[in-house]
Amino acid sequence: MTAGNDWGGGYVTDLEYIEGYYSQQSPSQLVLACTLRGIAAELPGPGEPLRYLELGCGQGIGALVLAAANPAWKVTAVDYNPAHIAGARAVAAAAGIGNIDFIEADLSTxxxxxxxxxxxxxxxxxxxxxWTWVGPEVRAGIVRLLAEKVRPGGVVHLSYNALPAWQGAIGMQRLVREGGRRAALRSEAGVAAGLDLARALNAAGAHYLQTSPLVQHLLTATQELAPEYLTHEYMNAHWAPAFHADVAAAMAGAKLDWVATAAPLESFPSLMLSEEQRALYERFEDSPMRELVMDTCLHRQFRHDVYVRGARRLRAGERDERLAAMTLVPIVSPAELDTNLAVPAGTAEIGGGLKALMAEALQGPTTVGALMARHPGVSNAAELVAVLVGTNQAQVTAAGAPQAPSADRLNRYLGGRVRSLLGPRGASGLACSFTGAGLPAPKLLHFIVARMLAGEREDAAGAWAEALSQGLDEAGRQEVPAIIALALQQRVPLLRALGVVPA
Known part of the structure; x- marks a missing residue:
């Protein structure tokens, strides 16, 4: 919906998308995904020049975080919506991020x-x-641009709503969009009306809503989600989930080879599939068929695929050499160690030598090789790294760099906008030069980091609690001091060690 104009071509343009940072977009995680699958990709070193391109950047937070954390990089971010580009440029100017360009452009041309x-x-x-939200002509334009702009050996991340997981909800999305656009001109009002219609039909016993577990989940979950997200997810005219094989076939037009998913655990069928499922998966040698089997077995609604323009296989033993040279950087405190792992049968508890390795890895940055050398009885370095990174407890880097002033400026700016804990949580990140990426962080951590960069210390926590309680009910206000205290105990020491807040 475009509020009375048609320049959007069926794409939502009258409401800006949510801000977000997603770790799967960081070069370090993409390199790890390639390495785990035995494909050559180089982990960027501190201060190493690198050229990064984001297509469909929305409000540009992910690109800004990467640019701020890595001032030697050249980052370019493109989006169709001029409101997104204007807002992103304003943030870049306010935070003094000079190594990023935002371009307003139609990806089809x-x-x-x-x-x-x-x-x-x-x-x-x-x-x-x-990819999920644009029409065929835009997808074709994306492929042409990738063919033109991705260097030989370049790595591409592409995420999208996946089939067959979304199969049962295709009818729901159409119902929400068609009902919503008849009920209201503005997209956010339309999506609310469309979801109300879907919930009413569900209550009235609509067969194709009630027989889909995904639809039943979505009808509940969408009540808590931001209207900016819901509008772009459900109100785009060309919304279309896709099978992996079809996306891979399209990417082949840019000479891109699918090599992995950016979710490290998904590189280990032994962890993701039951024994019976794995036997069927291993009947096939070609990756499109293997991925179709895995997508059919897993509830994988969203895929993060990794492509390389000219994939080169590593020599025997080279994968483990590259993993050993990587530095594991904890992004949670030792007290937050989580050894639960989602598996086909439910949840498995990691124990033994791997649990000991995980616990030691959270004590501080260390190379994978050094960690494994201290535990000669545990040999699977790949599984260790995949579990820690895949459960968002660590990141990998070539070697830690000191925090860049640009990273401090962006973190202070973004955290300075936090006025309360009220409202959507979002998926944002703190720029961290040590990891060369963003640290996943809720509003609370953004607020604390900004205040500490402004010179305040932990003894200001009482005033912080008062500020963050604005608009909360009494029960919520009572919880804020304890939430702040936990963050000061568990996360601030880690942020201090990484240079994100002052020593």
Whole structure:
């Protein structure tokens, strides 16, 4: 819906998308995904020049975090919506981020024009979610642009709503959009009306709503989600989930080879599939069929796929050498160690030598090789790294860099906008030069980091609690001091060790 104009071509343009940072977009996690699958990709070193391209950047927070954390990089971010680009440029200017360009462009026609010629050849490219929300002509334009701008050996991240997981909800999305656009001109009012219609039909016994477990989950879960997200997810005219094989076939038009998913645990069928499922998976050698089997077995609504333009296999033993050289950086405190792992049968508890390795890894940055050398009885370095990174307890880097002033400026700016804990949680990140990526962080941590960068210390927690309680009910206000105290105990020492807050 476009509020009375048609320049959006069926894409939502009258409501800006939510801000977000997603770790799967970071070069370090993409390199790890390639390495786990035995594909050559180089982990960027501190201060190493790198060219990063994001297509469909929304409000640009992910691109800004990466640019701020890595001032030697050249980051280019493209979006169709001028409101997104204007807002992203304003944040870049306010935080003094000079190594990023935001371009307003139509991806269906960008390839080959003057604006595209100015975009540097990319080492890493990311497209988060955009493939699901655009029409065939835009997808074709994306492929043309990738063919033009991804260097040989370049890595591409592409995420999208996946089939067959979304199969049962395709009818629901159409119902929400069609009902919503008849009920209201503005998209956010339309999606609310469309979801109300779907819930009413569900209550009235609508067969195709009641027989889909995914629809039943969504009808409840959407009550807690931000209207900005819901509008873009459900009100785009060209919304279409996709099978992995069809996306891979399209990417082949840019000479891109599918190599992995950016979710490290998904590189281990022994962890993701039951014994019977794994036997069927291993009947096939080609990756499209294997991924179809896995998508059929798992409840994988959203895929984060990794492609390489000219994938090169590592020599025997080289994968483990590269893993051993990586530095594991804990992003949670030792007290937060989580050894529960989702498996086909439910949840498995990690124990033994792997649990001991995980606990030691959270004590502080260390190379994978050094950690494994201290535990000679445990040999699977790949599984250790996949579990820690895949459960969001650690990140990998080539070697830690000191916090860049640009990272401090962005963190202070973003945290300075937090006025209360009220409202949608979002998925944001703190710029961290030590990891060369973003640290997943809720509003509370953004607020605390900004205050500490402004010179305040932990003894100001009482005033922080008062500020963050604005708009909360009494029960919520009572919880805030304890939430702050826990963050000061568990996360602030870690942020201090990484240089994100002052020593």
């Amino acid at each position: 960008l390839a080959g024009n003057e604006a595209a010629r100015a975009i540097p050849e990319a080492d890493f490219t990311s497209m988060h979610g955009v």
